[in-house]
Amino acid sequence: MMELELPNEGGCTAKLPARELERLLAGMGWGSDPRVLVGLETGDDAGVYLLSEELGLVLTTDFFPPFCRDPFLYGEVAAVNALSDVYAMGGTPLAALNITMYPSGGDIAPLRTILEGGLAAARRAGIPIIGGHTIANDTPVYGMAVLGRVDPGRMCTNAGLRPGMSLVLTKPIGTGVAMAAERLGLCPPETYRVAVESMRQLNRAAATVAGELGAAACTDITGFSLLGHAHRMAAASRAGIHLRVADVPFIPGAADLARMGCVPGATFRNAEYLQGQWEAGAGLAVHLRHLLLDPQTSGGLLFAVEPEKATLAVARLRAEGYAFAGIVGHTVERQGLRVE
The missing domain is CATH 3.30.1330.10 (PurM-like, N-terminal domain)
Incomplete structure (x- = not known):
């Protein structure tokens, strides 16, 4: 080849x-x-x-x-x-x-x-x-x-968050870490396979689900990381976002690779950009910080829906083939970004 x-x-x-x-x-x-x-x-x-x-x-x-x-x-x-x-x-x-x-x-x-x-x-x-x-x-x-x-009346931007909404993420995090490990010959085959399939997957069906369930705001997660794009969404909406790291889906094996130090350079540039712009709960491990700052290539959508629709959104996303989709946080009135 x-x-x-x-x-x-x-x-x-x-x-x-x-x-x-x-x-x-x-x-x-x-x-x-x-x-x-x-x-x-x-x-x-x-x-x-x-x-x-x-x-x-x-x-x-x-x-x-x-x-x-x-x-x-x-x-x-x-x-x-x-x-x-x-x-x-x-x-x-x-x-x-x-x-x-x-x-x-x-x-x-x-x-x-x-x-x-x-x-x-x-x-x-x-x-x-x-x-x-x-x-x-x-x-x-x-x-x-x-x-x-x-349709201008159904357009979804990153500036529509309202307090009390649930945040849904459609794809797992960790493509940057996986590709960094692959360069070094350290990426397990299953980790690489899941990363590749995630990057190849169109966000078309996910966008349809978000639109049909009345998503108030949406962005795709790419090179500026989950934290970077969440920060931009919160700032554009003048609202606050709380993420639960335990609920963030990671590519299988990505956490171990991040713990080993397989971290792309863009992670540290993302960290520099966000310095002072987010709060971390007590005890957030370094390797998890790195994954939250991991630059994604062809990542998933992060969108906000009313809480009573969030579980249905996840069920529909998984039925469409987004196996790692999940509810990863919620919005609050006080502007800012916090990870718990």
């Missing part, structure tokens, strides 16, 4: 640190337009532009360098990850464009396999790939720009 060379960081661990990103964007005037329903203000998953009272246009892009040596898996997961932003907004993907960087002058066959992986994900999502752009670069980079649609 053709194999890719791995860069220092791949997948969503390659994101620019959140603190640097905030400094970069501070004070930028992006222009105002009353038709922009969701812009840059709350750091949401995608932008939404109003076309009519019944139709909003969802726009997003996501791309990253390889997180694995398998070019097909890399392409497939990169595409699933890009599509997830549309699902997180309560939208339906319509079409996508490939975004590709690849070394010139060498064997181009792995690039075709990368594109085939992306195409497989697009076909599973039921959308066409209608174009793209490719430039020469020392390291492969692949992803998509995705166009979607959403």
Whole structure:
């Protein structure tokens, strides 16, 4: 099998640190337009532009360098990850464009396999790939720009939390740790299998469940970690989030790997960004902190529903194949983030 060379960081661990990103964007005037329903203000998953009272246009892009040596898996997961932003907004993907960087002058066959992986994900999502752009670069980079649609009245953002809601997480945490261990030859086969299957899984059915049960807010969990995205959701909503670490689903074996020190560098950048922004209950172990800060590639959805609907949400998610879905916390009035 053709194999890719791995860069220092791949997948969503390659994101620019959140603190640097905030400094970069501070004070930028992006222009105002009353038709922009969701812009840059709350750091949401995608932008939404109003076309009519019944139709909003969802726009997003996501791309990253390889997180694995398998070019097909890399392409497939990169595409699933890009599509997830549309699902997180309560939208339906319509079409996508490939975004590709690849070394010139060498064997181009792995690039075709990368594109085939992306195409497989697009076909599973039921959308066409209608174009793209490719430039020469020392390291492969692949992803998509995705166009979607959403009913403005049913759109789900990261800013809709209300006190007293239950928080549901659809996929397990630990892909960053698992891929770091795989690079070192330390990842158990079952841990790797579960991590790969989680990253390959579309968030389409999860978004449908969230929408049908009236989710008030939603985000997908990617490179800024469960804590990072929960912090952004709480800040955007001006509400508080309490997470119960005992209820957070972890990929089997990920806790042992984190305890061994198989932790990607982005974990520490996430920790730096969140310093002073969250509270930990007494006795929260270091390896569990690392997992809560673990950068996820193609992670699950975190959404808020009324408490009486949370158990049904989990049951429906598990019936749809999200085997690790669970209720991981609740919202409170006092703004902030706490882990118990």
